[in-house]
Amino acid sequence: MAINKETIQRLVAVQQQDAVLDGLQKEIDRIPREIAALQAGLESAKARVAEAKAKTMGFEKKKKEKELELASKEEAIRKHTMELNQVKTNDAFKALQHQIDEAKAAGSQIETEILETMEGIDRGRQEEKAAAAELKAAEDKAKGEISVLEKQLAEVKAKFDGQKEVRDEAASVVPSDMLRIYDHARKRGKPDAIVPVDGGNCSACRINLAPQMIVEVTKAKALVVCESCQRILYKPEPAAKAA
Numbered sequence: 583m584a585i586n587k588e589t590i591q592r593l594v595a596v597q598q599q600d601a602v603l604d605g606l607q608k609e610i611d612r613i614p615r616e617i618a619a620l621q622a623g624l625e626s627a628k629a630r631v632a633e634a635k636a637k638t639m640g641f642e643k644k645k646k647e648k649e650l651e652l653a654s655k656e657e658a659i660r661k662h663t664m665e666l667n668q669v670k671t672n673d674a675f676k677a678l679q680h681q682i683d684e685a686k687a688a689g690s691q692i693e694t695e696i697l698e699t700m701e702g703i704d705r706g707r708q709e710e711k712a713a714a715a716e717l718k719a720a721e722d723k724a725k726g727e728i729s730v731l732e733k734q735l736a737e738v739k740a741k742f743d744g745q746k747e748v749r750d751e752a753a754s755v756v757p758s759d760m761l762r763i764y765d766h767a768r769k770r771g772k773p774d775a776i777v778p779v780d781g782g783n784c785s786a787c788r789i790n791l792a793p794q795m796i797v798e799v800t801k802a803k804a805l806v807v808c809e810s811c812q813r814i815l816y817k818p819e820p821a822a823k824a825a
C-alpha cells in the first residue's frame with residue numbers, strides 16, 4: 583500500500599480508535615485495584631476483631647493464673663493457721679503469724695489484680711462486639727460495591743472487545759510500514775504516535791522543523807518522523823482543523 587494523504591488520515595483514525603481503547607484499558611486496570619482495596623479494607627476489619635478477641639483471651643488467661651495464685655495463698659493461710667496450735671515457742675508463733683499476715687496481704691493484692699483482669703475481659707468483649715459490628719457493616723457495604731464494580735468491569739471488557747474489532751478493521755487498511763513505526767512509538771510511551779505539524783513546529787515536542795520537512799509532510803508521499811520525538815508528522819486537513 584502506498585503512502586498518501588488518505589492512508590495518513592486512516593492512521594490518524596486508527597490513533598483515535600486507540601485513544602478510546604487506552605481509556606477503556608485504564609478502566610480495566612483500575613476496577614480490579616478498587617476491588618482489591620475494598621477487600622483489603624475487609625481484611626483489616628477482620629484483623630481488628632481478631633485483635634480484640636486475643637485481648638480478651640489474654641485477660642482470661644491472666645485471671646486463671648491469678649485465681650490459682652490466690653488459691654495457693656489461701657491454702658498457705660489455712661495450713662499456717664492450723665500450725666499455730668502446735669507451736670511450742672513464742673518466737674515460732676510470731677514467725678508463723680508473720681507468714682500468715684504476709685499471705686493475707688499477698689492474697690488481697692491478687693484479688694485486686696483479679697478484679698483488674700475482669701475489667702479487662704469486659705473491655706475486650708465490648709471491643710470485640712464493636713469490631714464485629716464494624717466488620718458486618720463493612721462487609722455489607724463492600725459486597726454491594728464489589729458487585730457493582732464487577733458488573734462495570736464486565737461491561738468495560740465487552741466494550742473493549744467491540745472497540746478492538748473496530749480498531750483492527752481500521753488498521754487493516756493502513757500500510758504495514760506505517761503501522762510498524764506508529765506501534766513502535768506507542769510502545770515507547772507515546773500514545774500520540776502521529777501528530778499534526780503546527781505551523782513550523784512538531785505539535786508534540788514543539789521543535790522547529792526544517793522547511794524541507796514541512797514540504798515533505800505536506801506532500802505526504804512518504805512518512806516523515808520528527809527527529810526530536812520520533813512521532814510521525816502529518817499536515818492537518820483544513821476541514822479537520824476546523825472540526
Ligand SMILES: [Zn+2]
Binds near residue numbers: 785786789811
Ligand atoms: Zn516532535
